[in-house]
Amino acid sequence: MDIQRVTVLGAGSWGTTFAKVLGDAGRDVTMWARRPEVAAEITEAGTNDGYLPGVALPARVTATADPAAALDGAHAVVLAVPSQSLRANLTAWRGLLPADAVLVSLAKGVELGTLKRMSEVITEIAGVPDGQVVVVSGPNLAKEIAQEQPAGAVVACADHERAIAVQRACSTGYFRPYTNTDVVGCELGGACKNVIALSCGMASGLGLGANTSATLITRGLAEMARLGTKMGADPLTFAGLAGVGDLVATCSSPLSRNRTFGERLGRGESVAQAQEAVGGQVAEGVKSCTSIRELASSLGVDMPITDAMHRVCHGGEDPRRLGAELLGRTRKHEWS
Numbered sequence: 001m002d003i004q005r006v007t008v009l010g011a012g013s014w015g016t017t018f019a020k021v022l023g024d025a026g027r028d029v030t031m032w033a034r035r036p037e038v039a040a041e042i043t044e045a046g047t048n049d050g051y052l053p054g055v056a057l058p059a060r061v062t063a064t065a066d067p068a069a070a071l072d073g074a075h076a077v078v079l080a081v082p083s084q085s086l087r088a089n090l091t092a093w094r095g096l097l098p099a100d101a102v103l104v105s106l107a108k109g110v111e112l113g114t115l116k117r118m119s120e121v122i123t124e125i126a127g128v129p130d131g132q133v134v135v136v137s138g139p140n141l142a143k144e145i146a147q148e149q150p151a152g153a154v155v156a157c158a159d160h161e162r163a164i165a166v167q168r169a170c171s172t173g174y175f176r177p178y179t180n181t182d183v184v185g186c187e188l189g190g191a192c193k194n195v196i197a198l199s200c201g202m203a204s205g206l207g208l209g210a211n212t213s214a215t216l217i218t219r220g221l222a223e224m225a226r227l228g229t230k231m232g233a234d235p236l237t238f239a240g241l242a243g244v245g246d247l248v249a250t251c252s253s254p255l256s257r258n259r260t261f262g263e264r265l266g267r268g269e270s271v272a273q274a275q276e277a278v279g280g281q282v283a284e285g286v287k288s289c290t291s292i293r294e295l296a297s298s299l300g301v302d303m304p305i306t307d308a309m310h311r312v313c314h315g316g317e318d319p320r321r322l323g324a325e326l327l328g329r330t331r332k333h334e335w336s
Contacts, residue, residue, distance in 0.1 A: 015080025023058030032070035083109025108190035131159030139249035185237030194285030196220030198262035205266020
């Protein structure tokens with residue numbers, strides 16, 4: 001299949017950046033923006049300075065505040081809204097979706113309440129088979145990609161031919177996507193890394209250094225691999241771009257909202273103050289730590305860092321005390 005016309009639903013940092021990638025790859029892109037003034041700026045000025053200041057968008061990228069107009073004739077529909085609002089948004093849009101369009105998920109999270117992955121939410125609400133949904137994941141900090149700094153990504157789908165079609169549609173000189181058929185592993189990697197990034201940020205806020213961060217990253221990787229293996233994912237996925245690649249980028253970069261959020265908590269700020277520090281944008285790990293914790297508990301999977309992040313973000317516990325608790329856990333073999 002050949003994807004030439006793409007709709008991007010959502011005009012935040014990553015949605016706008018991915019629209020730029022698609023435009024630079026030679027695709028015609030129509031974005032949907034909730035606010036008409038943002039849509040007008042994208043179309044008329046070729047910018048979205050509220051989210052990507054100083055970045056020029058390709059002429060192939062236009063925008064509208066009318067979802068029906070945005071979706072008309074699309075070969076692929078990119079869902080670029082936060083994970084916890086995906087269900088409500090997609091419910092409003094499902095009657096407008098072109099029947100055969102590939103649905104591409106950029107959201108990284110596990111839904112509160114249902115404990116479903118984003119692709120599961122999409123197949124349920126849109127009424128499409130698994131093979132019609134593609135997941136994009138990897139070390140994809142929006143600002144760096146918008147500046148055309150080289151980056152890799154994973155395009156995962158149960159139908160490998162659709163994954164290849166999306167891969168072709170978003171391949172540029174600076175953005176290199178690889179295909180994968182392990183949707184479960186790619187989605188869990190993308191969701192769990194946000195939670196681990198909170199812990200790395202907290203460690204930094206507490207004044208701790210590289211050894212602590214490296215320990216949290218590797219033990220966090222062990223947590224997500226345990227959960228993924230229990231859910232049928234390929235363990236090798238967590239050694240790739242959607243696993244360790246995304247984890248390292250999100251846990252290490254000051255551009256990561258989750259890391260910044262955690263750092264503020266580590267300094268002793270409240271959840272409300274930390275939210276303000278990330279400009280009111282969504283730090284997905286704050287909500288996902290709860291749903292991932294519940295998912296792990298339902299499957300009997302031990303995820304102590306995830307549990308600690310839930311207790312700090314939603315139970316008001318002191319990061320210092322939980323740090324000591326994690327270090328004081330029962331000693332064991334590394335791979336047990």
